[in-house]
Amino acid sequence: MRGWVKDRAAPGDLVYRTDLPVPEVGDDEVLIKVHCTAICGTDLHIIDWDAWAQKWVQVPVIPGHEVAGDIVAVGKNVTERKVGDRVSCETHIPCNDCYFCEHDMAHICKNMTLFGVSINGAFTEYTKIRWDSTFLLDDALSYESACMFEPMGAGVHGVEAAEVEGKVVLVSGCGPIGLTAVSASKTFGAKLVIACDLMDERLAIAREMGADVVLNSGKCDLPAEVLKLTDGIGADAAIDITGAGPAIRSGLKSLRAAGRLVCVGLPGKPVELDLANDLIYREIRLTGISGRKIWETWEDFAKVMNGPYFKLENVLGQRFALEDLPKAIEAIRSGVPGKMLVYPDFDT
Ligand SMILES: [Zn+2]
Ligand SMILES: [Zn+2]
Numbered sequence: 001m002r003g004w005v006k007d008r009a010a011p012g013d014l015v016y017r018t019d020l021p022v023p024e025v026g027d028d029e030v031l032i033k034v035h036c037t038a039i040c041g042t043d044l045h046i047i048d049w050d051a052w053a054q055k056w057v058q059v060p061v062i063p064g065h066e067v068a069g070d071i072v073a074v075g076k077n078v079t080e081r082k083v084g085d086r087v088s089c090e091t092h093i094p095c096n097d098c099y100f101c102e103h104d105m106a107h108i109c110k111n112m113t114l115f116g117v118s119i120n121g122a123f124t125e126y127t128k129i130r131w132d133s134t135f136l137l138d139d140a141l142s143y144e145s146a147c148m149f150e151p152m153g154a155g156v157h158g159v160e161a162a163e164v165e166g167k168v169v170l171v172s173g174c175g176p177i178g179l180t181a182v183s184a185s186k187t188f189g190a191k192l193v194i195a196c197d198l199m200d201e202r203l204a205i206a207r208e209m210g211a212d213v214v215l216n217s218g219k220c221d222l223p224a225e226v227l228k229l230t231d232g233i234g235a236d237a238a239i240d241i242t243g244a245g246p247a248i249r250s251g252l253k254s255l256r257a258a259g260r261l262v263c264v265g266l267p268g269k270p271v272e273l274d275l276a277n278d279l280i281y282r283e284i285r286l287t288g289i290s291g292r293k294i295w296e297t298w299e300d301f302a303k304v305m306n307g308p309y310f311k312l313e314n315v316l317g318q319r320f321a322l323e324d325l326p327k328a329i330e331a332i333r334s335g336v337p338g339k340m341l342v343y344p345d346f347d348t
Helices: 041-048 051-056 149-162 176-187 200-208 222-229 245-253 275-280 296-306 322-333
Strands: 003-005 015-017 029-038 066-074 086-089 126-130 134-136 168-172 192-197 213-216 235-240 255-263 285-288 316-321 339-343
Touching: 003 322, 029 086, 041 051, 041 322, 066 126, 066 149, 086 149, 149 176, 149 235, 149 255, 149 296, 168 176, 168 245, 176 192, 176 200, 176 296, 192 200, 192 222, 200 213, 213 222, 222 245, 235 245, 245 255, 245 275, 316 322, 322 339
Parallel strands: 168 192, 168 235, 192 213, 235 255, 255 285, 316 339
Antiparallel strands: 003 015, 029 066, 029 126, 029 339, 066 086, 086 134
């Protein structure tokens, strides 16, 4: 079969192969015919062979983990999936055996296997995965939507942690994950969603995805504006998607006392916070988010996708044939916005 392989432990492009064997399914696995795969920042880390890749990637490996397709074979122990099921996959494959797995926190399992990173993924025609890491798609969900569960699920998980119903919610950062958090906040009943970003074009899209108020945080005093909008009280919850120190600090200052700061975006370096004044005296709760809850976040995200606020076209970039994967990577590197999709069978 055709596919792309990271074949050596060094910086360098993926290698296109046409002679890869179709994987043989193990007893607890399913074989998936890939319909499409979205490209993730993680895939660029694998190509560039940065410190993260050096720690996690086992070469040779077929990268690609944001996938949707059809089950075409099942292992002999698999009873809850069948040939013909449409599925997406959870990248974080838990061990089902550690303290976290046993206490309903499998998404932060300490012995995680990573699909498309430490085992073969989906930049190919067929891929296999443990059946219990597949999510069944309802008929209303397109394969393209299904590729968004994995990359944007952290935004929905952030909204779950913020317990948004009836609340004033500030979302900082309006890239695809932030836009998802905006639409999820509205879907789950936030009273007022304030979206902020440094780019006006992104804020216009945030409005389309349900934001009640948009603020360019580069052009205003964000905490002061949030206070004005909330009768001097502040937001109930702030969800940070940016991972940027200044944005995290102004999100924290925009909260009311006993509000909740939810951190989704990953800072590239340690962030300094005024814990005494901004957090401790005000009894702020601080929550970190890693990945998606298995499967609560997926089920919630399906509701968001099927709801009125989430608009797939606002988060999609361009579509490419599998063979043209390097062109898709080039588009990402040159700053073309939105998620890029590759299709093994691309006919349009
Ligand atoms: Zn990803
Ligand atoms: Zn575990």
